[in-house]
Amino acid sequence: MAxxxxxxxxxxxxxxNLSPSNRNPNSVILRFGRGSSKRNRLVSLSASLREGDGxxxxxxxxxxxxxxxxEDSPLLPKPLSSNQLAETVSNxxxxxxxxxxxxxxxxxxxxxxxYPNCEAxxxxxxxTAFEAVERWLVDRAVLPIENSLGGSxxxxxxxLLRHNLHIVGEVxxxxxxxxLANHGVKLDDLRRVLxxxxxxxxxxxxxxRLGLVREAVDDTAGAAKQIAFEDLSDAAAVASAKAAVxxxxxxxxxxxxxxxxxxxxxxxLAREPIIPGTNRLFKTSIVFSLxxxxxxxxxxxxxxxxxQINLTKIESRPLRKNPLRxxxxxxxxxxxxxxDFEASMADEVAQNALRHLEEFATFLRxxxxxxxxxxxx
Numbered sequence: 553m554a555x556x557x558x559x560x561x562x563x564x565x566x567x568x569n570l571s572p573s574n575r576n577p578n579s580v581i582l583r584f585g586r587g588s589s590k591r592n593r594l595v596s597l598s599a600s601l602r603e604g605d606g607x608x609x610x611x612x613x614x615x616x617x618x619x620x621x622x623e624d625s626p627l628l629p630k631p632l633s634s635n636q637l638a639e640t641v642s643n644x645x646x647x648x649x650x651x652x653x654x655x656x657x658x659x660x661x662x663x664x665x666x667y668p669n670c671e672a673x674x675x676x677x678x679x680t681a682f683e684a685v686e687r688w689l690v691d692r693a694v695l696p697i698e699n700s701l702g703g704s705x706x707x708x709x710x711x712l713l714r715h716n717l718h719i720v721g722e723v724x725x726x727x728x729x730x731x732l733a734n735h736g737v738k739l740d741d742l743r744r745v746l747x748x749x750x751x752x753x754x755x756x757x758x759x760x761r762l763g764l765v766r767e768a769v770d771d772t773a774g775a776a777k778q779i780a781f782e783d784l785s786d787a788a789a790v791a792s793a794k795a796a797v798x799x800x801x802x803x804x805x806x807x808x809x810x811x812x813x814x815x816x817x818x819x820x821l822a823r824e825p826i827i828p829g830t831n832r833l834f835k836t837s838i839v840f841s842l843x844x845x846x847x848x849x850x851x852x853x854x855x856x857x858x859x860q861i862n863l864t865k866i867e868s869r870p871l872r873k874n875p876l877r878x879x880x881x882x883x884x885x886x887x888x889x890x891x892d893f894e895a896s897m898a899d900e901v902a903q904n905a906l907r908h909l910e911e912f913a914t915f916l917r918x919x920x921x922x923x924x925x926x927x928x929x
Contacts, residue, residue: 731789
């Protein structure tokens with residue numbers, strides 16, 4: 553049976569549609585739902601079998617044939633070995649990389665910087681990007697973790713613990729906001745501006761000076777898309793220059809952010825960890841929890857200070873399953889501590905530091921040991 557593969561939009565930008573190219577076409581649609589198995593090969597199969605009057609057995613046979621095609625379909629990526637992982641990253645071959653947002657998002661630019669020539673796959677939510685990697689629908693995910701002005705993206709810290717992915721790299725992207733409007737719309741015509749809340753906050757002085765009413769939306773590129781699709785004449789979007797090209801908008805003003813040092817750090821996530829090295833600067837990310845008591849956090853951080861290991865980030869998040877802890881008749885908030893430090897897990901000094909920390913930590917997990925991004929482009 554001849555089969556023609558066509559793309560049909562699935563949740564989070566993942567797509568798959570199979571349609572035989574014979575005279576009486578069948579239509580088969582793959583839908584990937586949440587909460588299923590890791591491979592999630594076939595969640596919903598909808599087949600419309602129109603083969604004339606003699607349906608019965610022939611339809612059943614054809615349905616079995618279709619299922620076999622789905623099992624062998626290249627739309628369901630096969631597992632990569634650790635050798636393939638290292639090779640793919642080094643030679644920049646076309647890997648599928650999930651990011652949150654729509655075309656033109658800063659996250660898309662970060663994905664393309666992390667993996668040149670990649671196939672960037674848009675996802676509606678951060679959770680969707682994590683799940684896409686776990687289910688083999690994409691090879692990697694590139695997601696923001698902190699911004700130099702807006703601080704930490706707490707949602708992604710929580711998702712790092714919830715999912716079993718590994719940090720295999722980082723990429724830093726300079727954020728340059730532009731004011732985008734439809735062609736023919738002048739600055740004096742504008743009354744309101746749409747964008748992500750953080751982007752609006754980062755351009756507060758400029759937007760105040762222009763007297764524009766701010767309206768928050770899910771993401772910067774989504775704002776640009778809305779301006780273009782609704783052909784708005786009184787509104788603009790704060791987004792990237794790339795979004796202007798994609799959605800056919802005019803750049804009314806460039807570099808409208810209040811601070812030029814606006815950089816977002818993204819994490820590169822994969823199913824398997826990379827083997828840490830000592831030939832370049834590495835960073836290691838961990839998460840741990842501690843017993844309640846005076847000086848406990850000091851002792852935890854001292855294991856790094858005693859070994860001259862520099863900490864570049866520390867973040868605390870509530871322990872969601874057990875947010876309160878009873879101690880001495882009192883109740884305390886229970887926290888997880890996320891720490892980044894400049895050392896490779898291939899270094900004996902880093903290994904000794906974590907062995908020391910493990911002596912009194914109630915929980916410890918290495919999220920990844922990976923090369924530091926020293927560029928700020």
